[in-house]
Amino acid sequence: MITETPLVIESLTDINIVPAQSSVQPQAEQSWNQVLAGATKGVKSLLDQLDLSVSDLNDRQQACLDFPLLVPQPFIDKMEKGNASDPLLLQVLPQSSELEPAEGFINDPLAEKHSNLQKGLIHKYHGRVLVLLSTGCAVNCRYCFRRHFPYQENRIGKNDWQAILDYVAKDNSIEELILSGGDPLMLNDQQLGKFIKQAEAIPHLQRLRIHTRLPVVIPQRITPKFVEILQSTRFDCAIVLHINHSYELDEKLILALSNLRKAGITLLNQAVLLRGINDCLSDQTELSKALFKAGVLPYYLHLLDKVKGAHHFEVSEKDAQLLHQQLLLNLSGYLVPKLVREESGKGSKTPVPMRP
Numbered sequence: 001m002i003t004e005t006p007l008v009i010e011s012l013t014d015i016n017i018v019p020a021q022s023s024v025q026p027q028a029e030q031s032w033n034q035v036l037a038g039a040t041k042g043v044k045s046l047l048d049q050l051d052l053s054v055s056d057l058n059d060r061q062q063a064c065l066d067f068p069l070l071v072p073q074p075f076i077d078k079m080e081k082g083n084a085s086d087p088l089l090l091q092v093l094p095q096s097s098e099l100e101p102a103e104g105f106i107n108d109p110l111a112e113k114h115s116n117l118q119k120g121l122i123h124k125y126h127g128r129v130l131v132l133l134s135t136g137c138a139v140n141c142r143y144c145f146r147r148h149f150p151y152q153e154n155r156i157g158k159n160d161w162q163a164i165l166d167y168v169a170k171d172n173s174i175e176e177l178i179l180s181g182g183d184p185l186m187l188n189d190q191q192l193g194k195f196i197k198q199a200e201a202i203p204h205l206q207r208l209r210i211h212t213r214l215p216v217v218i219p220q221r222i223t224p225k226f227v228e229i230l231q232s233t234r235f236d237c238a239i240v241l242h243i244n245h246s247y248e249l250d251e252k253l254i255l256a257l258s259n260l261r262k263a264g265i266t267l268l269n270q271a272v273l274l275r276g277i278n279d280c281l282s283d284q285t286e287l288s289k290a291l292f293k294a295g296v297l298p299y300y301l302h303l304l305d306k307v308k309g310a311h312h313f314e315v316s317e318k319d320a321q322l323l324h325q326q327l328l329l330n331l332s333g334y335l336v337p338k339l340v341r342e343e344s345g346k347g348s349k350t351p352v353p354m355r356p
């Protein structure tokens with residue numbers, strides 16, 4: 001609708017008016033939206049920065065028409081130059097195989113459209129609702145199950161906020177708000193703070209959970225103001241990060257996470273099991289250890305959602321089970337994430353059972 005003012009557009013406008021960085025001045029620390037505005041959007045440009053070249057550039061660029069490439073600089077900085085199989089690069093670099101059809105890989109594998117009763121809100125789990133405050137992300141992960149999600153239809157305007165809060169206020173079985181997306185941290189601190197304040201007025205709400213990957217690709221997003229918002233809310237807060245590989249945990253991210261920990265926020269991680277990226281014992285072990293060292297508990301390890309264009313990432317259920325069993329044998333119990341899959345229409349994640 002033309003009359004609406006989508007929040008996302010608003011924040012993008014903020015980004016666009018940021019003046020270009022002067023090359024003369026000494027480099028001051030950039031704000032997170034400056035970093036976001038400068039994110040890499042071209043396949044060629046990403047490859048050039050890493051001293052890499054490919055023979056199927058056209059196909060990869062074509063894959064971007066379906067789902068654009070988007071990678072902020074701090075994430076690129078964690079990649080290894082000259083390494084075409086860098087586990088961070090492979091998460092964001094389009095492959096020509098994305099263009100091939102694959103049996104069982106479809107546009108909306110979780111049939112989220114059906115639980116999407118109220119614009120910007122998904123109520124499919126008992127006691128908690130997913131609020132899609134932002135339709136955008138700061139990074140486009142090639143395996144994302146929302147790569148074909150009708151975000152356009154779910155643009156959330158200011159009027160929708162009230163409708164979401166009204167829905168939650170009417171159902172006192174809802175104790176937890178899960179801010180999801182897209183990435184909810186695409187909203188600026190002022191917008192987030194305002195939403196949280198309004199939500200606090202609903203007496204049966206007790207917990208606030210934020211699912212985000214933004215700090216992983218732009219650690220500057222954990223601003224002092226954001227930490228303060230979470231510290232001062234009456235809600236018990238958890239942040240569920242999305243980190244797939246230990247290399248994603250560099251010094252800057254670790255520092256940002258320690259600020260959240262100091263504020264008493266529970267930090268959890270969910271990862272997606274991805275072929276060629278984190279599907280071996282050492283990668284998973286290193287990830288769990290690095291997470292714990294950074295104050296984050298491994299929570300979920302997801303089997304890939306069968307979304308069109310992501311079949312090259314698939315790990316078979318059997319291989320996933322074997323890997324998970326090895327993790328149980330090699331790590332303290334609290335360092336082993338739950339192996340789960342998401343099934344449409346289910347009221348929770350489905351645990352992947354142990355093999356006999």
Ligand SMILES: *Cc1c(COP(=O)(O)O)cnc(C)c1O
Pocket residue numbers: 125128130178180211348349
């Ligand atoms: C699974 C899932 C939830 C619900 O999570 P639980 O931790 O099982 O309560 C919420 N948001 C997203 C994005 C999820 O994938």
Ligand code: SF4
Pocket residue numbers: 137138139140141143144145146181182183213214242
């Ligand atoms: S950050 Fe999450 S929602 Fe955004 S593209 Fe990556 S996987 Fe998808």
